[in-house]
Amino acid sequence: MKKILMNFLTMVATLLVGFPMLGGAVEAAETQARERSSFNADWRFIKGDPEEVGDTFRLPEINKWLASQRSEYEVGKTALRPEGNLGAAVSYVAPGFDDGSWRKLNLPHDWGIEGPFNQEYDGETGKLPWWGVAWYRKHFEVPAADRGSQLYLDFDGAMSYALVWVNGKFAGGWPYGYSSFRVDITPYVNFGGENVVAVRLDNPPNSSRWYPGGGIYRNVWLVRTSPVHVAHWGTQVTTPQISAAVGKVELKTSVVNNTEAPASVSLKNSIYVLDRAGAKVGKAVASGATPPLSIAPGERKEIPAQLAVPRPDLWSPETPARYVVVTDVLQGNNVVDQYETPLGFRTIAYHAKDGFMLNGKPYKFQGVCNHHDLGALGTAVNYRALERQVELLKEMGGNAIRTSHNPPAPELLEICDRLGMLVMVEAFDCWASGKKPNDYGRLFKEWHEADLRAMVRRDRNHPSVVIWSTGNEIAEQNGPWLSEKLTRIVHEEDSTRPVSVGCNWLEAGFNGFQKSVDIFGFNYKPGVYERFHNENPDIPIYGSETASTISTRGEYFFPLDHGGQSDFQMSSYDLYFPGWATTPDTEFKAQDKYPYVMGEFVWTGFDYLGEPTPYNKDTTNLLNMADPEAKAKLKEELDRLGKIQVPSRSSYFGILDLAGFKKDRFYIYQAKWRPDFPMAHILPHWNWPDRIGQVTPVHVYTSGDEAELFLNGKSLGRKKKEAGQYRLRWDDVKYEPGELRVVAYKNGRQWAEDKVVTTGEASQLALSPDRARISADGKDLSFVTVKVEDGKGRVVPRSGNEVKFEISGPGELDAVDNGNPVSHESFQASERKAFNGLALAIVRSKPGEKGEIKLKAVSAGLVAAETTISAE
Secondary structure, three states, rough: OHHHHHHHHOOOOOOOOOOOOOOOOOOOOOOOOOOEEEEEOEEEEEEEOOOOHHOOOOOHHHHHHHHHHHOOOOOOOOOOOOOOOOOOOOOOHHHOOOOOOEEEEEOOOOHHHHOOOOOOOOOHOOOOOOEEEEEEEEEEEEEEEHOOOOEEEEEEOOOOEEEEOOOOOEEEEEEOOOOOEEEEHHHHHHOOEEEEEEEEEEOOOOOOOOOOOOOOOOOOEEEEEEEEEEEEEEEEEEEEEEOOOOOOOOOOOEEEOOOOOOOOEEEEEEEEEEOOOOEEEEEEEEEOOOEEEEEEOOOOOEEEEEEEEEEEEEEEEEEEOEEEEEEEEEEEEEEEEEEEEEEOOOOOEEEOOOEEEEOOOEEEEEEEOOOOOOOOOOOOOOOHHHHHHHHHHHHHOEEEEOOOOOOOOOOHHHHHHHHEEEEEEEEEOOOOOOOOOOOOHHHHHHHHHHHHHHHHHOOOOOOOOOEEEEOOOOOOOOOOOOHHHHHHHHHHHOOOOEEEEEEEEEHHHHOOOHHHHHOOOOOOOHHHHHHHHHHOOOOOEEEEEEEEEOOOOOOOOOOOOOOOOOOOEEEOOOOOOOOOOOOOHHHHHHHHOOOOOEEEEOOOEEEOOOOOOOOOOOOOOOOOOOOHHHHHHHHHHHHOHHHHHHHHOOOOOOOOOOOOOOOOHHHHHHHHOOOOOOOOOOOOOOOOHOOOOOOOOEOOOOOOOEEEEEEEEEEEEEEHHHHHHHHOOEOOOEEEOEEEEEEEEEEEEEEEEEEEEEEOOOOEEEEEOOOEEEEOOOOOEEEEEEEEOOOOEEOOOOOOOOEEEEEEEEEEEEEEOOOOOOOOOOOOOOOEEOOEEEEEEEEEOOOOOOEEEEEEEEEOOEEEEHHHHHOO
């Protein structure tokens, strides 16, 4: 069995499947044979159940009613729907119920992010009210002309235990809040009249270790097809042979026949080049037809096809060349369905000795782990917000993302395909043994197979996806048995990518568990890479979760060995970490020392809501420090803090803060991951009026190999990086106001410069939108950075002025933030205090309204600032 698995690891990998639409802005197919339209507008919302619900929706009852839907993803199992109608007596499901007093809103929606923050809530999940029951209802019309079509609602994600009724009839649902799922609403639709869909969600308390959000937080789509059509996520594309001359493509297409008569079906498959925006370029570069095939009534049949693309362009993070397979389903000469499948040509291979190979060349994962919230926007999915995150990670030199610890929004994978980012798609944070009383452990027994297969079928055609992860730090690392089962399930759906698990138990690398996966991921174990490799010479290894360094942007505490924390903030010297973790430098050294280690996924790319280590509700978690006296003092402080409620509501792990502003740590990763990019970065800032004459250490991150530091023109020495050194340190600098400048060198030649200066008093505001032009579609965003500056236009690094916003034109202020992990200011307010000189305003366009959006920022005693954003 292991030999088979290892052979598969060296195979060229397939590119992508089953994503019916490409591009975040596309909402309908070009052919009338299939129509996919947004179902996000004009919903009604209310928190809580009506009194008559009682125990109607207990989990055993939900599992019974969803068994038939679940069995579609379970091999060898079938289940019939119970007689009757779940929830028939609940008033909120009735089509005639008066929901006029319910709140009007559009999806995606996260009710938790609206707050308010509450000091008494658990900081581990963000001090926001994300739990509870809520209902959504939507009224919609279906034309009489659609009679005879199939109608589906596709939910990209709903948090959680989603149940769906149409016109009072129970239609389906899905418990796992991170899974995408489809509900067939055809039997319940009133063609030619009004229809009502009702959705109940239930977020149990104590069901998450981080902020999960609440609501229908991802997109919903109404899909109309003919009765004969490509099944849900019904294509699988692989590229078994790729050369400079030709790329061979194998396509499997599952077609269903929902008529009462046999259907004679043939397929025409055409492959097109996609441009950067996702539009087809020119004529098809390959095409072919299959012979007619008879499909019986109610049957689903898989139809194979082979195509060849001459001189294919290869996909990689550096050159993300994309294609699309367009599949026409024909009955006679009539196209009854059209389906699009993403495609990319690339090979992947994993070797215990040589590491990861992309397109035949060694390639290191320079990756991050990310949770799914979008900071001030909460978990409500937004295409531009996800795109901005990927752009910032690529600027840093990142080339990979681990979707911690759940399946991502579909949009993220399309963005990673388009911009060039490798992805490890992860399924679960726990298996049968849960970590919280109400987490996925409640669902695992009945739902793990369906959730795994649904995840793989949805995402297996994306070229960006290169690893499947079945879990994170699960309790079942004491043996291979359960892991082997999950690996087998994934391989049955996709044999072209390896399966892994993020393991935090040292023993899991040596007790047989390591043989249950194709590649082994250690969380925070750089010290055992060599032992693992020596004792498991045939198993590839990588850092599935690394560093966990903690810091707050713009905060610095002295001396450096005192523990790095004060007032619930963490110093930004990047020297501090929880007991299980390391600095970036430690992991870098191990990655460089052991070239067979395939790379790392840093915890985390961005700060996220919840898990504010070391300021969780349990504040006894000590930081690693060498100084015993400092450690004793810290223990005394943490013991004291453990007796009070701490204010922290978001993490300190991010390389970028919750607002997406770069911490100092951004630059040590950029220096390591982009060695050919000339850069240098000094920390800390140089505004220390209370430290004149005191030692104020200076660190420099640079992609050069040496640097010279100057204070007010006087050299403080030239230092050269030694082997295993990733920062340059001048730890005895005595502070004096003025200019601190560094000149970096590489191979003896001047390479890059940076400087920090002592600024004047805050006197003005400045606004910098990340994009001055956005789409007038009601979804597009511009992220506007607010800077508090002195009279010379320099950011005043310790300023915290309150900034008020005024907006006019065809836009609205969607959210505000400043990256401060202890701030309880509302994200939906029209004002925000700057934090260490910066704040963020997120501007959203209004649907269908074009023109100039004007944003003005004002603050008492400061010159106001204004910027213009064009909605087009």
